[in-house]
Amino acid sequence: MSEVRDKASLAKQTATTMSRLTTEQKNHALLHMAQALTKEHVSIVAANELDIKRGRENGTSESMLDRLTLTQKRINDIAEGLREVVLLPDPVGLLMETFDRPNGLRVEKISVPLGVIGMIYEARPNVTVDAAGLCLKTGNAIVLRGGSAALESNRRIVEVLREALAETDLPPDALQLIEDPSRSSVDEMLKLNGLLDVIIPRGGASLIRNVVENATVPVIETGAGICHTFIDASADAVMASDIAFNARVQRPSVCNSMETLLIHEDFAAIHLRVIADRFLAANVELRGCPRTLELVSEAKPVTDEDFATEYNDYILNVRVVANLDEALDHIRKFGTMHSECIVTEDKANAERFLQEVDAAAVYHNASTRFTDGFEFGFGAEIGISTQKLHARGPMGLPALTSTKFRVYGNGQIRG
Amino acid sequence: MSEVRDKASLAKQTATTMSRLTTEQKNHALLHMAQALTKEHVSIVAANELDIKRGRENGTSESMLDRLTLTQKRINDIAEGLREVVLLPDPVGLLMETFDRPNGLRVEKISVPLGVIGMIYEARPNVTVDAAGLCLKTGNAIVLRGGSAALESNRRIVEVLREALAETDLPPDALQLIEDPSRSSVDEMLKLNGLLDVIIPRGGASLIRNVVENATVPVIETGAGICHTFIDASADAVMASDIAFNARVQRPSVCNSMETLLIHEDFAAIHLRVIADRFLAANVELRGCPRTLELVSEAKPVTDEDFATEYNDYILNVRVVANLDEALDHIRKFGTMHSECIVTEDKANAERFLQEVDAAAVYHNASTRFTDGFEFGFGAEIGISTQKLHARGPMGLPALTSTKFRVYGNGQIRG
Incomplete structure (x- = not known):
């Protein structure tokens, strides 16, 4: 034996x-x-x-x-x-x-x-x-x-x-x-x-x-989490920044932290620079799509391999998207069905995101970091099933x- | 592709x-x-x-x-x-x-x-x-x-x-x-x-x-079913015979049919011969333990391999056991956690069987053939999970x- x-x-x-x-x-x-x-x-x-x-x-x-x-x-x-x-x-x-x-x-x-x-x-x-x-x-x-x-x-x-x-x-x-x-x-x-x-x-x-x-x-x-936050055009700027920052930085090493930030192009044009500064000040390395690089010169170019990587570290991919559809496509392609978030004031977009994204937990206007047995009130957690x-x-x-x-x-x- | x-x-x-x-x-x-x-x-x-x-x-x-x-x-x-x-x-x-x-x-x-x-x-x-x-x-x-x-x-x-x-x-x-x-x-x-x-x-x-x-x-x-019926000492003889016969013969080819009949020695001494005759009359081949062979000379000796086989056919293993514990041990060893039945008038033995047997469905005084989505009233069945x-x-x-x-x-x- x-x-x-x-x-x-x-x-x-x-x-x-x-x-x-x-x-x-x-x-x-x-x-x-x-x-x-x-x-x-x-x-x-x-x-x-x-x-x-x-x-x-x-x-x-x-x-x-x-x-x-x-x-x-x-x-x-x-x-x-x-x-x-x-x-x-x-x-x-x-x-x-x-x-x-x-x-x-x-x-x-x-x-x-x-x-x-x-x-x-x-x-x-x-x-x-x-x-x-x-x-x-x-x-x-x-x-x-x-x-x-x-x-x-x-x-x-x-x-x-x-x-x-x-x-x-x-x-x-x-x-x-x-x-x-x-x-x-x-x-x-x-x-x-x-x-x-x-x-x-x-x-x-x-x-x-x-x-x-x-x-x-x-x-x-359990566990593998390539989680996204999508900031929609209509998002409240302060809320969006807080949620995205929290999702990446509050505890980078865990599975429900964000690896990739998707930003609607209209929102990005006005707010991406400020949000990027906040991440950079916290020593987060940024890897961006071409549009991101135009707005944030400090970012390095992002690759598809980056999009498919769970960093669990002070690194963040940033991609500017034309609309909700592009965000949904990206999540379908790179997400691990763990936790996904939309920040928006548009109720129809929020409902569509929550309906269409195929993940264990989908969020409207809250950090993905809440995917947790204790935060959900279960009083215990043996793991997070994906x-x-x-x-x-x-x-x-x-x-x-x-x-x-x-x-x-x-x-x-x-x- | x-x-x-x-x-x-x-x-x-x-x-x-x-x-x-x-x-x-x-x-x-x-x-x-x-x-x-x-x-x-x-x-x-x-x-x-x-x-x-x-x-x-x-x-x-x-x-x-x-x-x-x-x-x-x-x-x-x-x-x-x-x-x-x-x-x-x-x-x-x-x-x-x-x-x-x-x-x-x-x-x-x-x-x-x-x-x-x-x-x-x-x-x-x-x-x-x-x-x-x-x-x-x-x-x-x-x-x-x-x-x-x-x-x-x-x-x-x-x-x-x-x-x-x-x-x-x-x-x-x-x-x-x-x-x-x-x-x-x-x-x-x-x-x-x-x-x-x-x-x-x-x-x-x-x-x-x-x-x-x-x-x-x-x-x-789904599916693999080596199901047992245990006839306890106190079982109603007619009910026991009917349930056992139904479990094997009504549709032998399906997963919820019985492959092995376990019989308490006290019950076997009086009733096994009659029950065996009913199976033999229905052209069921009997394979028995030594005690069974003494009572039913038509039976062939049963092997451990037989006990571990899902015949889905007109073949039945018969084993005489000294008590409920021996029946539980046998089921633990050879069962596939599908459907298991006890026929008994002893409520304590019934509860113990239902509690201890680790199977998808456990029966007291009813045929294992009822493990079925339609019989349970689900109106459909995609399969039987084991x-x-x-x-x-x-x-x-x-x-x-x-x-x-x-x-x-x-x-x-x-x-």
Whole structure:
């Protein structure tokens, strides 16, 4: 048995037990996990320091090291996150629909856990706890495969959480960490039909692509976001500038940030220069279409490859368009169906944009940065789905459930 | 451009138009399609005769040829099926949820079409019309890849339907048939991310397996059904016999029929002989566990491979079990999470079975044959999902939709 198959089998064996748990049992376990994390912060920080040391030796960037770093304060915040999940309604065991058939059969559609969730993600060790909390709250077992950069941290965190589970009604084996840092452990997870019910990848474009292209287990694709803001001719100039600036600059590294600004030519003629200055002052590199270059000499020429790139950085493509149609065409061609925004005072254009743009979230006069489980009020987020099956957009707890039909008869047979 | 990519691109280009159609426009098109089919029955039957002739030359079995055959009556029935879809509620454009956020954002969750659906299926030409009707009703474009055995029939049917669409508001290109009968056209569809939003396979186990193992486009897995009936110690003998007999014999070739009968040893000691006689009288071959062989000398020994086989035929595995736990273990090991039944008068055992068995549909005292969109009252069925993502069990029209968040603001930015 390989580590992956072995641990996934152990997780699978807990699925029945997990599906039967009461909300109280699950909440108690989450609180106990939170308590254990804060109690064990010293050993977790010590393990984390090994990751940081190795990262520094390997020349990892300071911003990456910062994301990797755990402190007592951060561990307390992570534990607090678990306590917040306790407060969320349990989406399992709900009667979604019920219908009585003419032959006397009663059919009930009930929400149930997905079963065993495989989670493949990158360096941030807080994902380890978040994912564990959300999956266990929804009665799922979980097999975590975190990035090797956080291996020592993840190992200690999962050890602490499993020890905590051992003191509750939840089977510790419902929480598994794959420690093999090689690519082959990921490859094996992707093909583990029968043991894993779904795989959720979280990370950069290449991680996601590998999962989507190679998994035979059903996948919920998350994350890749080439998001656009289209400023229409009638847009309020201040609002448009604020929304565009926020969408790119407030947190450039995330998937719901804007990569390309599309501007109606009439608006651009008057306002692009001022908006560009604001970005330049914030050290945003501008890459523009020919019309943009005429108005903003500081910009570099933009390429189609740029339009197809998720920078997640202080870089912005700018393209002047003749009208809404050209903007829609551009988004159809380069968008990743994540989050798209129109800033306009023209209600008909706004409705057309919201109707025609094929994306998880479409905005009228608000920053794309709001595509987020917490901002939408879900109280949690396991990821942002960019596919159309099962869940689309920010995924809260209900996205971690499936359904089952229970059918009650008294001897019905089919004629 | 290959045929597959070419036609999928044409379908994709209609997606925006399709998503904007009113229910009236779609219903009018379906009625027009139905009318065209009945009007063109002569040419459709003529095309079908070519398929039948070729099939006969190739030694196709009579039962397969029967499933392939179209007559005026069958074509009228198929057209009637389209008219029934007209009567179903349109699941697109519904406001599923709405919430106002403290910052003034209004978030609306709206149901939308999936986009372009790829359908890979086997010989029966009625699936061509059914799938077209259900997908178009839900505002989806569809790329059909039917079995080569029905190619002439499918070609003429799709020609008739596209000509009918040309006289409505629906773009004919929303309906595409891949005519390349080679395996490579299937392989190409499976990797057509960006053009196909989902693939739904319908057919035998090997077709499904090929799709699940090789698709990078999201898949809704359908169909494979190794279904069990467990007769508990307390079962009503007549009811148990009727349900088991119905589940195997009423229509052996379908996925919701029973492959293995599990019988509590106490019940078996008294009733197995009589039940076995009923199956034997109906020419059902019995394959039994050692205890079964003691009671039913006509049975052949059953193997683990038999337990893992979907016969879809007049063959039945029989296993005597000591108790409910043994039955649950067997189902966990060999079931395909399709449909599972317990026959019992013991309410606690029934509840435990319905709770613990991980399947799309779980039955108490009714035949597994009821797992069907029409029997559940959905008025349609695009297939029966055996996966847990997106849809599980019989899929009606709502399974062919996704959702989209529309967010209305007045300048909100994230702080």
